[in-house]
Amino acid sequence: MSKRNRKRELPPVPEALPASAVDAHTHLDACGAKTPEEVRAAVDRAAAAGVGRVVTVADDIASAQWAVEAATWDDRVFAAVALHPTRTKDFTDDDRRVLEELVQHPRVVAVGETGLDYYWDFSPPEPQQEAFRWHIDLAKRSGKPLMIHDRDAHQDVLRILAEEGAPEKVVLHCFSGDAEFARACVDAGYVCSFAGTATFRNAGPLREAAQLVPLEQMVVETDAPFLTPHPFRGQPNEPYCVNYTLRDLAELRGVTLEELVVATTATAERLFGLDQV
Template sequence: MSKRDKNRELPPPVPEALPASAVDAHTHLDACGAKTPDEVRAVVDRAQAAGVGRVVTVADDIASAQWAVEASTWDDRVFAAVALHPTRTKDFDDADRRVLEQLVEHPRVVAVGETGLDYYWDFSPPEPQQEAFRWHIDLAKRSGKPLMIHDREAHQDILRILAEEGAPQTVVFHCFSGDAEFARACVDAGYILSFAGTATFRNAKGLREAAQLVPVEQLVVETDAPFLTPHPFRGRPNEPYCVNYTLRNLAQLRGMTLEELVVATTATAERVFRLDQA
């Protein structure tokens, strides 16, 4: 194995701390290998050393939803979001719905997510995905918590279903993947756009244009760890501390100081997820 290949197996270095405390608005601590209280604490300790003081760990199935809620009680810096990922909705049943209805009421759960549509993978046909998405929209409205959307190659159907069902008060497009035109449509609708490491990729011209135009009042940042590690560490293992790299890149892209962007995106995350109330 070459030295370059070995480096790709290593996590990026923990960068110098940010000038203010940031929020990782979407991560998967269990998929990062943090299963126990000590392991979760170690991950968020590394994040805090880089200036990322709070994280939202997100579920993609029922077991991970139950785990995320439990993990959010282990450390005050951890919050949870619960839902069934669209690629897993083929066999979504009433028992699953009852579990999610119970979990979403937990005070440490700050969003219903991630839900939405994924037309890239073929694990679940569009029909059950759309049915589950409509149910999660209703759950967000009933619980009064933000809706966290997974949208992969499904932009127009996402907007159509939100319009048909009536969007919840707060909608967050996790790992926003659209271009400037789609971003404007989402901004005009009042939605929140969350940018991950993909927005730092050199070949992501449309996405980077979108990241430039979103008002900071509608902008949050995330890792989606352990995936989507930001440039220049693309392909290496991701963790919440890597939000630091994304913020630095986006600040330069938007012509803001790093502190301005960190303070603004943290304020947006605090408002959207009501972190001071959880």
């Protein structure tokens, strides 16, 4: 197979994990799973690899509405709703009203992904920060965890959380910081969610961070269809690929695969209240 064709191929579905895992952050619609049949097929593939539940996450209002509906199609799917920080330049009162309604749905387990993204220039920092503060308040009012997107904005994320008063439960999705930032998040009581980027061999500071976060404050995710873990970096991603990230992180941390799966699943259950939905 040519290198170009390989980049279009999904990685093979790996041997099932020794216990059931949770993909704490994925985008099923962006993976191409948009109908009930396609969603079930995607989570069936995940289940075959030992990934029993997934949280599908919105980045705009239309995807938020879709995510909530998709979470009613299969008991293994849960939803998170918010407006992605790169889209906040056009955050309207109507958008806020829709999110206020959607977050009350019992299948919604988090407010996210919200936060700050200073890498892209689609939205200036000011509307991003204003929207982030609004989502923090929404999470506190709804009693649901805050799921944070943080790209090149570590210190402003921590500052705004401190200024607003963080919700009881906070998770930094696709954790991208170093050991120092990880310690600050752990000390604040936040959960760190590690994606395929933590398996990349050139991500030394991130891998160091993944070694020190306590298991009771650690979950794993795919952020599919992006960030496919090593050794399939660059290929399409799906929820079943969290299996590969767990295997790599278990070796990195020097624990058994079962220990890591059981611990991160327990953290995800506590964080999102999965057993109460």
